[in-house]
Structure formats: C-alpha cells, structure tokens
Amino acid sequence: MNLPRLINRSISQRWFSSCLTSLSVALGVMLVAAILVVKDEMEQSFLKPGRGYSLVVGPPKGSSLTLVLNTVFHMETSAGLLPFRVLDSLEQSRYVKLAVPYSVGDTFKGYRVIGTTGAVFSKYFPHPEGKTPQEKFADGGPFHYDRKALALTLSRLTNTDPPEGAENVKEVNEAVVGYEVARRLGVRVGYQIEPTHGVEGTTHAEETLWRVTGVLKRTGTPIDKVVLINLDSFYRIPDHKGALVIKPDGSGLEATFSAALVFPKPGVNKALLYARLKGRKDVLVAEVDTELRKLFSLVGDVDKAFLMVSVLVVVIGVLSIMVAIYNTMNERRREIAILRAIGARKTTVMSAIVGEAGILSFFGAITGLLMAHGLVAVSAGYVEQKANFRPDPTHVMVEEIMLLAGVTILGALAGLIPAWKAYRTDVATHLAPLS
Amino acid sequence: MDIRLENLQVSYPGHSTPVVDIPSLTVAAGRQICLVGGSGSGKTTLLNTLAGIVLPTRGSVLYDDMDIASLSEGRRDRFRAANVGYVFQTFNLLQGLSAMENVAIAASFGGVKASEAKTRAKDLLERVNLGHRLDSRPGTLSVGEQQRVAIARAVINRPTVVLADEPTANLDVENGDEVLELLKETVREAHSILVLVTHEPRVQSHFDDVQVLSEISA
Ligand SMILES: Nc1ncnc2c1ncn2[C@@H]1O[C@H](COP(=O)(O)OP(=O)(O)OP(=O)(O)O)[C@@H](O)[C@H]1O
Ligand SMILES: [Mg+2]
Numbered sequence: 001m002n003l004p005r006l007i008n009r010s011i012s013q014r015w016f017s018s019c020l021t022s023l024s025v026a027l028g029v030m031l032v033a034a035i036l037v038v039k040d041e042m043e044q045s046f047l048k049p050g051r052g053y054s055l056v057v058g059p060p061k062g063s064s065l066t067l068v069l070n071t072v073f074h075m076e077t078s079a080g081l082l083p084f085r086v087l088d089s090l091e092q093s094r095y096v097k098l099a100v101p102y103s104v105g106d107t108f109k110g111y112r113v114i115g116t117t118g119a120v121f122s123k124y125f126p127h128p129e130g131k132t133p134q135e136k137f138a139d140g141g142p143f144h145y146d147r148k149a150l151a152l153t154l155s156r157l158t159n160t161d162p163p164e165g166a167e168n169v170k171e172v173n174e175a176v177v178g179y180e181v182a183r184r185l186g187v188r189v190g191y192q193i194e195p196t197h198g199v200e201g202t203t204h205a206e207e208t209l210w211r212v213t214g215v216l217k218r219t220g221t222p223i224d225k226v227v228l229i230n231l232d233s234f235y236r237i238p239d240h241k242g243a244l245v246i247k248p249d250g251s252g253l254e255a256t257f258s259a260a261l262v263f264p265k266p267g268v269n270k271a272l273l274y275a276r277l278k279g280r281k282d283v284l285v286a287e288v289d290t291e292l293r294k295l296f297s298l299v300g301d302v303d304k305a306f307l308m309v310s311v312l313v314v315v316i317g318v319l320s321i322m323v324a325i326y327n328t329m330n331e332r333r334r335e336i337a338i339l340r341a342i343g344a345r346k347t348t349v350m351s352a353i354v355g356e357a358g359i360l361s362f363f364g365a366i367t368g369l370l371m372a373h374g375l376v377a378v379s380a381g382y383v384e385q386k387a388n389f390r391p392d393p394t395h396v397m398v399e400e401i402m403l404l405a406g407v408t409i410l411g412a413l414a415g416l417i418p419a420w421k422a423y424r425t426d427v428a429t430h431l432a433p434l435s
Numbered sequence: 436m437d438i439r440l441e442n443l444q445v446s447y448p449g450h451s452t453p454v455v456d457i458p459s460l461t462v463a464a465g466r467q468i469c470l471v472g473g474s475g476s477g478k479t480t481l482l483n484t485l486a487g488i489v490l491p492t493r494g495s496v497l498y499d500d501m502d503i504a505s506l507s508e509g510r511r512d513r514f515r516a517a518n519v520g521y522v523f524q525t526f527n528l529l530q531g532l533s534a535m536e537n538v539a540i541a542a543s544f545g546g547v548k549a550s551e552a553k554t555r556a557k558d559l560l561e562r563v564n565l566g567h568r569l570d571s572r573p574g575t576l577s578v579g580e581q582q583r584v585a586i587a588r589a590v591i592n593r594p595t596v597v598l599a600d601e602p603t604a605n606l607d608v609e610n611g612d613e614v615l616e617l618l619k620e621t622v623r624e625a626h627s628i629l630v631l632v633t634h635e636p637r638v639q640s641h642f643d644d645v646q647v648l649s650e651i652s653a
Contacts, residue, residue, distance in 0.1 A: 002543050009531040335529055341488060342588065343516020343544035345509055427488045431523065432479065 002344075006352040007359060014328065021321045022364035028314030029368025029407060034375050035307050036399050038383065038391050045389035046296050049073060049221040052126025053288040054270060057090065057099075057277060058082060058259040064286035065295060071102060071259045072288055073222050074112045081245055081256035084154065086283055090262055095273035098124040098263040103234045103243070105258070106195045111181045113195045113227045115234025115257075118145035124263050128217040138182075140189035140214030143174035143230045150232040157235055157244060158253040173233040175210040179218040180225045187212055195227065195237065208237065231257075314407060321360050322414035325353060329421050336422050337430035346423055353419040354412050361411020365404045372400075436518075436595045438462045438485065438628060442494035445480050453492065454480045456653045460646075464595075467619060467629040469639050472648035478632035481648075482598040485630065486519045487511045498595060516544040520589030520597040520627065522618070524604050527585035528573035534560060535569040538588045545592035552591075559587035562624075563617055579610040586618050590625040597622045599631040603638060615641050 011018045050072050058067040059082045069075045090099040100122075103115035119125065121133040121142045130136035149171050151163040175195075177187050187193060192209040210229055218224060235243065235255065244253045264270040277285035336349050377393035384390040438461070445455040454477040462468050472478050483489040485496055487503040495502045498518065506514055520541075528537045535556045542552035560569055563583040573581055582602055589597045599618060603611035615638065622629040631638070632648075639645045 002540055005532070005536065005540070009529070013531040334526060338523075338527070338529060340512070341486065341515070341521050341523075342541045343512060343519075343592075345512040345544075347509070348544075428480075428483045431483070431488070 002348065003351055003355060006339075006348075007355045010332075010352065010356050011360065017324055017328075018360055021317070021324045022360045022367065024320045025314065025317035025361050025364025025407060025411070026368035026371060028310055028312075028317045029365045029403060030371040030375065031310035031313055032307065032403060033369050033372035033400050035303055035310060036397060036403075037372060037376055037395060039303050040397055040399075041391040041395060042389060043296055047289070047292050049127075049223075050288040050292045053261055054264055055262040055274060055277070056259055056286045056288060057086065057262055058284050058286070060282060060284045062284070064284065065291045067259065067284055067286045068288050068291040070104075071261060072292075074104075074114075074226055081243065082259065082283065083245065083247075083254050083256050085254070087257060087260060090260055093273065093276075095264050095269040095276070096262055097265045098122050100125060100261040100263075101231065101257045102259050102261070103231060103257040105243075106234075106237065108181075108193055108195045108227045109185055111178070111185075111225055111227055113175075113229060113234075115229050115231045117147075117150075117231050118142060120228060125261075127219045127221045127223040129219075130217070136217055137176075137214045138179060138217045140176075140212070143176050143213045143228070144170075144172050145230045146170070146232065149230075150235070153232040153235045154255040157255055160252070171232065171236065172230065173208060173210040173236070174213045174230050176214045176216060176228045177212055178216050178224040178226050178228075181227055182215040187215070189214060193227070195229065315410075317364060318361055318407065318411050318414050321357050321364075321411055322417055325357055325415065325418040326421065329418055332422065333425050333430045336425045337427045340425075340427045341431055349425075350419040350423050353422050354415040357415025357418070358408050358412030361414075362404070362408040364411075365407040368407075369400055369404065436499045436628075437464055438596060438630075439497040440494070441497065443484065443491050443496060444493040445477070445484050445489060446492040447480075455484060457481075457651055458653050460651055462596075462628050462630065465623075465626055465628060466644060467622065467642060468631070468644045468646060469642035470630065470632045470646050470648055471634065471636075471639055472632065473634055476634075476648050478634075478648065479600055482521075482600050482630065482632060485596065485598055486521060487515050513546075516541070517546065517592055518595040520592065520594045520622075522582065522585045522589050522597065522599040522602045524601040525578075527588075528576075528581055530573055533570045533572060534565060534576065534584045537573065537584055538591055541588045542591045547592070555591055556587065559591055559621070560584065562621060563587050578605050579614055582606065582614050583617060586614070586621055590621050590627060593625045594627050596628040596630060597625075599629065601633050601635075602631070604633075604635070608637070611638075612641075 050068070053072060056067050056071045058071065087099065087101050090096055098119055100116055100119045104112060106113035121136060123131045128136045133142050146169060148163060148165065148169045152166045152169050153171065155162045175193055181187060189212055191212045193212060194209055210233065216223065243256050245256055247254050262273070264273045274285060274287065277283055339349055340346070373393045376391050380390050380393060440457050440460040443455060443457045444453040446453045470478065470481070480489060484491055487506070490504050495504060503511060503514065532540065535553065538556035538559060539552040542555055543549060547555070557569060560566060563586055565580060565583055568576060568580065576584065602618060603614055606614060619629065619641065633639070
C-alpha cells in the first residue's frame, strides 16, 4: 500500500507541475505516434495495390518502376508495344501459373479502359479476391472472352488468314467495370458504354458500344477505377491499327499489347522465371513489390527528420520530469527524513521517486497516444485530400505499445537521478526543524 | 526489551568534544524517563542515536544485547520501523496524507497489512480523541492535534521505545500538559519505554524518573 500511496500523494500534491511535465512527454509521444501511424498507413496504402501481384512484363523501354506504375496503378500512358508472341511464350512457360495481358490506350469518361483476357477473373488474380469469378463481382459476371475471336480480330488487323473455324466465332463487345467507375458514373449491368480513344477522350470515328456484363467488388486498389473489356474487342476499336509492329524478320505485321501481369508457380519458379525474363532483350521484367518498396523508401524517407525531432521532444519531456522532481528535492528532504525516521527503507524512498517519474511518463505517454489518434482522426480528411489515402485513427500499432513501455522505462531511469539524491539524504540533518 | 548505553560518544566534525558522552545508562522495559538538557546539549543527537539514525562514534546502544550499530542499514531501517516510535518537536506529519494515513503508514513500514494498519490507526486516533478527524490533512489540524496524531503514529507498532523530542515545546501550557499525559498513557498502554528530552522544567514534573544530561555525562 505504501509505495502507490506515497507516489500518488507526491503527484497530487504537485498536480499542476505533474500535469505539465506529463504533458511535455505527451506532446512528444503524440508526434512520434502520429508519424508512426500515418507512415504505416501510408505504406499500407502504398503497397496495397501491388499486393498479390508478382511480376510485370513489358516492352524493353523505360524503367521497371514506370512499368509497375503503368500496369498496377494505371498511371501515365503505356511505355510501348509488346508483340503477342511474348504473351504466348509466357502462357506456355512451365514456370507460369497465370499471365494476364493488358492492352491500354483508351479511357471511358476519365477511367482507363483495359483490354484483357478472361485470365483477369482467375482465382489467382488478386484483385478483387475470390475463388470463383462470381465471388469477385458485386453485380453481374465476367465478359465473354474467346481466344478464337482474338485470333480472328488480329488476323484481320494484320491481313493474315483467319484461324480455322472463324466462321462460328461470335464477336462481342463486353465490359466489366470497377467498383468506383460503377458508383461514380452510375454504370450498371446491361448498360451500353462507349470507350473513347486516348486519354483526351476524343470520340472514335465509328460509334461502337460495349455492353456492361458486370461490376467488380470494391478492392480499394486501382482496379476499382478501370473498365475491363474483352481483349479482342479492344482491337476492333477502329483506331487501334497503331498496335501493329513489323515482325523482327520483316515478314509482315504483328499485333501488340501493352504489358502482362505474370503469376509464377509457387516456390523457386519465380526466381527461375525472373532470371529467364531478365536475360531476354525483347522484354522488361519488374518485380512489383520490390519496385513499390523502392519507391516508398524514397517517399517515406522524408519523415525521418520529423521522427528524429519528435523523439527529441519525447526525450526533452522525460528530462523535464527529471528536472521537475530534482527541483523539488529540497522540499522533499524533510519528508524523506520523517519517512526514514518512522521506518521507511532507503529503497522505499528511492522507489517512490523512480515510480513517480515512471508514472508521470506513463500517463504522459498514454495521453500522447490518445492525442495522436485524435490528431489522426481530426486530420484524416485533410490527409486524404493531400495524399490520396485516409489514415484510420483506430489503427493501433505494436510500435505504440513499445513506445509506451519505452517512455515509461526511460522516465523511471531519469527518476534515478533525483532518487539517488533522495538516497543520500541525511536523515539526522533534515529532521531538525526548519530554521 | 531494555535499552543500555555503554560508553556512548557521538561526535560531529568541527566539535572538539563529543556532543553526546554518556558512560552508562540503562532504561528498563516499560520505564518512562525524562532527560533534561539545555539548548545544544545534544538531546536530539542522543535520540537520533537511540533510533539508529545517527551512529555512535564510540561505544554502543544496546537493545537487550543487540547493538543497533551492528545491523546493516536495511535491517536497521526495519528494526526502527518495528521498535522505535518518534515524536518530533514540529513538522511531524506528512503533508498530503490524511491523519489516518499518517498513522497507518508507520504500521505498514513495520510490516502490518494495509487493512489491519488502517483499523489500528483508527483505534489509536480515537484513543487520542481524534476519532472525528481521521480524514483531515495535517494542515487543517491544530499543532496540538498534530502532536496527538504523531503520538498515535509513534505507538502504533507497540515499539520497544518511543522517543519524544520536546513534543510540547510549541504548545501552550494547557495543551502541553494534555498532550504530555496522553503521550505517557498511550505509551504505557503500548508497554513501550518512553524517552523524552526537554529543556523545560515544567515538563519534568510529569515524570518520576528525571535525569539531567550534564549529570549523567562524562
Ligand atoms: N549533523 C550535525 N553536524 C554537525 N553538528 C551538529 C549536527 N547536529 C547537531 N550538531 C551540533 O551538535 C550539538 C548538539 O545538537 P543537538 O541538536 O543534539 O542539541 P539539542 O540539545 O537537541 O539542542 P536544542 O535544544 O536546540 O534542540 C549542537 O552544537 C549542534 O550544532
Ligand atoms: Mg533538539
């Protein structure tokens, strides 16, 4: 009973200065915790779109980072053109589980239109999650994708012979829209939409309409903001003749696509595939996670200086607790002498002071953590506007618990200095009535 | 337990002669003794030595046959908590603790459980007629009341000895007499020795056993 009571008494006797010193710790802890939380949330939101992706293969132009940003974040325009041979070789590779081609270049009311295959609805494709295609849809279902239809369309583009059985192929124009696209534009299953060419949004010469077959579930990733159309229909957009290149051997034209998301088989396959692709001159391969982390380490580094300053504020706060207690040592000495005279041990007296410093730090840290989350809550809207992600104020990190423990221990250690002074207080001298 | 002083000398640096110099003094268990001496004659020093707060320069303070200076500091603190009650002239109490807590804390230093300490403190405060001020802070008590709280605190562990350092010096005659009698009674009820030091002749009249420091000193 003694120790807690003595500490409690000492704090409440000087509650104003106790509150102030605790507050100085709280301010530092608040800054540190707020930075940690926001940085973590930023990192999460930064890496989230890339989660589940493995490799991106694109044309051998530009940087790996640009390739990842183009493909995963749908930022900027595509870097170039990749012959369909590459897709075939990826699909046939024994290391590959799934290869999803993207053909880009169109937008629909500001949202990027991507021509792709039915592979995009595979259970191996991470966004949206789902074991069956149906689990991935908020409404409706996949577009109709027919390999033969693609071959037919491409043969028409390259003026080559149509594939066998082309007569029976039904060419459809279908679209699946991301959650945000559906929500913002009010697009629903069964609607007819009209992709326009290029990011500027000029209308195509011939009016062609795409029927919406499904709306994807919300993922919180850039997939929410795209329109997926069946790959063959992409090449029936009249202006897409530009997607042709001359074959390397000069024997005619071949069609191209923009990039492919590649999902290797488990285990060592990824490394083997990566090495293979890295060695090829005709493609550029990038590891999604690596590139995003590299980028984040560039962006995320800015806060190091802030963090250092905040840690300094915490240290100053803890020191202020030490100084505050130290400064009251003279008035405490007579009481220490009385305590000792009625049987309190030196260690009890010392522990009371160490405990006081620790508790002031602890409450300071708790207050600081609460303030940090309050700050995150208050500023969430602002951060969302500025940085395109909304930090969650209820997000509590392990680091915060460590911060709490660390600050408390640091405070208790700082308390050792005045406690040492208490330890050395001479009882007889200070028992004498104050003169 | 008896208390025996043998060739006890306490010197302070800067003093040519010992402040305390008592060749021999024995106080038997349960006795009440009044030591008289002028200002600066070493009264407080003697009590601090009895309490083990100040250690003898030479000679020893024996509780029965146990030399208090032979104990380690931690043990001496524990011994003091259990065997010594102390009443000072002024500023006896800890600010910020209630009267009851001031008394109870001494019991818990003596190893008594918190609930038991509270019960005992309450009983003792009632004994010194402060049953109605249990929760009062020292600052709100009169000097006489504060001394009564200090008396309750001094006897709560039924110590071997209660040391009283001019406990009535700051009280008027009427109050002083009352506090003195209360002190003597409660100490007797606790079966403790009472060693009271004073320079006031008036206080001596309350005691059968009065010793003049200069007479028992070498
Ligand atoms: N810690 C100390 N260091 C040095 N000298 C001391 C110390 N404590 C007391 N003295 C000196 O020892 C002498 C005796 O002091 P002490 O306080 O024991 O006397 P006292 O009889 O209690 O006096 P008073 O009646 O004024 O309380 C004094 O001269 C005092 O100045
Ligand atoms: Mg004195």
